[in-house]
Amino acid sequence: xxxxxxxxxxxxVDQFASLPGVGRKTxxxxxxxxxxxxxxxxxxxAGALTRLKQEVKYCRVCHTISDQEVCPICQSHSRDKHTIxxxxxxxxxxxIENTGQYNGLYHVLGGIISPMDGVGPSDIEIxxxxxxxxxxxxxxxILALPTTMEGDTTNFYIYRRxxxxxxxxxxxxxxxxxxxxxxxxKISQIARGVAIGNELEYTDEITLGRSIVNRIExxx
Amino acid sequence: xxxxxxxxxxxxVDQFASLPGVGRKTxxxxxxxxxxxxxxxxxxxAGALTRLKQEVKYCRVCHTISDQEVCPICQSHSRDKHTIxxxxxxxxxxxIENTGQYNGLYHVLGGIISPMDGVGPSDIEIxxxxxxxxxxxxxxxILALPTTMEGDTTNFYIYRRxxxxxxxxxxxxxxxxxxxxxxxxKISQIARGVAIGNELEYTDEITLGRSIVNRIExxx
Numbered sequence: 200x201x202x203x204x205x206x207x208x209x210x211x212v213d214q215f216a217s218l219p220g221v222g223r224k225t226x227x228x229x230x231x232x233x234x235x236x237x238x239x240x241x242x243x244x245a246g247a248l249t250r251l252k253q254e255v256k257y258c259r260v261c262h263t264i265s266d267q268e269v270c271p272i273c274q275s276h277s278r279d280k281h282t283i284x285x286x287x288x289x290x291x292x293x294x295i296e297n298t299g300q301y302n303g304l305y306h307v308l309g310g311i312i313s314p315m316d317g318v319g320p321s322d323i324e325i326x327x328x329x330x331x332x333x334x335x336x337x338x339x340x341i342l343a344l345p346t347t348m349e350g351d352t353t354n355f356y357i358y359r360r361x362x363x364x365x366x367x368x369x370x371x372x373x374x375x376x377x378x379x380x381x382x383x384x385k386i387s388q389i390a391r392g393v394a395i396g397n398e399l400e401y402t403d404e405i406t407l408g409r410s411i412v413n414r415i416e417x418x419x
Numbered sequence: 420x421x422x423x424x425x426x427x428x429x430x431x432v433d434q435f436a437s438l439p440g441v442g443r444k445t446x447x448x449x450x451x452x453x454x455x456x457x458x459x460x461x462x463x464x465a466g467a468l469t470r471l472k473q474e475v476k477y478c479r480v481c482h483t484i485s486d487q488e489v490c491p492i493c494q495s496h497s498r499d500k501h502t503i504x505x506x507x508x509x510x511x512x513x514x515i516e517n518t519g520q521y522n523g524l525y526h527v528l529g530g531i532i533s534p535m536d537g538v539g540p541s542d543i544e545i546x547x548x549x550x551x552x553x554x555x556x557x558x559x560x561i562l563a564l565p566t567t568m569e570g571d572t573t574n575f576y577i578y579r580r581x582x583x584x585x586x587x588x589x590x591x592x593x594x595x596x597x598x599x600x601x602x603x604x605k606i607s608q609i610a611r612g613v614a615i616g617n618e619l620e621y622t623d624e625i626t627l628g629r630s631i632v633n634r635i636e637x638x639x
Contacts, residue, residue, distance in 0.1 A: 202516050204478075204509060205486045211471040214464045218449050227510060229438050233468060234475065234484075241472040244434045245465035248453060251431040252461040255454065258424075264454075266425045289424065290447060296422050 281338040342388040501558040562608040
């Protein structure tokens with residue numbers, strides 16, 4: 200697929216093919232689909248992208264994508280203001296919201312610590328998380344990061360930073376945080392184990408092993 | 420995935436999700452990818468689409484997508500001007516070009532006859548095909564349409580129209596074509612059979628059955 204009959208076509212295909220998971224054949228199919236649509240639909244497509252990029256805001260409290268300075272979740276009076284769920288990105292906020300099981304606030308890191316990709320603690324929203332915990336009356340932080348090595352590293356880093364907040368003794372601390380919280384802070388992480396509906400036979404060994412080590416008491 | 424934190428985001432996701440084969444989860448992933456790109460890249464993306472839709476031309480001879488009034492293939496002096504390969508769409512032109520096995524001209528129908536979808540012979544470029552064959556010195560028409568019922572219907576319809584061109588007796592003709600060609604016109608269709616590299620075991624019965632009926636003589 201290297202001979203396009205038109206440069207305009209080839210440009211549009213290049214753009215779609217630059218998207219993750221979209222190959223040149225798919226890109227061509229998408230572009231030809233758009234070409235068959237009415238002019239106004241294609242304008243609407245292009246317009247939605249331009250507007251999104253130019254006008255989108257990030258909530259200045261939790262850093263999720265929002266149309267306002269502060270997102271509806273952070274503004275809501277019906278949410279539990281004492282709990283923050285720390286996630287990697289906005290998709291994770293949406294996924295957790297869709298479960299209907301969480302009623303607290305969020306904090307979007309915008310990435311996770313990944314030395315291989317050159318992402319360090321200062322590249323993501325960890326300082327602002329610590330500030331929120333110091334400033335607001337936060338009682339629990341739930342770490343809901345990916346169950347990967349990078350996720351674990353980030354969990355550990357945040358845990359250490361937050362632990363220091365609750366200690367008076369900061370001599371051994373690598374961070375220069377002096378404030379100590381007026382109340383205990385609970386730090387938890389989402390449960391990891393065999394996914395609901397999965398057969399043990401098809402669960403990978405690491406997950407299954409961890410689910411045995413971290414077993415919980417059976418209650419009736 | 421129904422609670423988007425931003426209307427701008429949800430609009431952009433709607434646009435991507437309107438593309439064939441793109442679900443809402445994929446659409447969100449693509450939109451968030453674009454959101455992480457520099458402004459100018461997103462502008463280039465939107466611009467390429469708008470420009471394509473506004474400026475693209477269709478070759479007035481073969482109806483393929485082109486930047487010019489007449490496409491490079493139709494203009495080329497090194498191509499066989501006596502052969503036309505009839506295809507459904509521009510992807511097919513590109514696919515056949517990529518084989519490097521064909522050096523004739525094309526004719527893009529822009530669809531195939533499909534009564535179920537309300538597409539009749541007059542909705543696609545069949546009249547212009549007949550005109551080209553009458554007007555230009557065409558010796559062979561290769562039908563390279565999909566091997567589906569709609570493709571077969573279109574093949575049959577074109578075959579009947581072209582057959583009438585070569586006959587003096589048009590009493591029985593459903594078409595009002597009077598011209599008769601000064602030379603014989605060969606009408607062929609692409610070979611159908613077991614794809615190269617495929618095991619017979621995994622070939623569907625219709626294809627395998629046809630490939631036996633339409634067997635060709637083994638030559639050394």
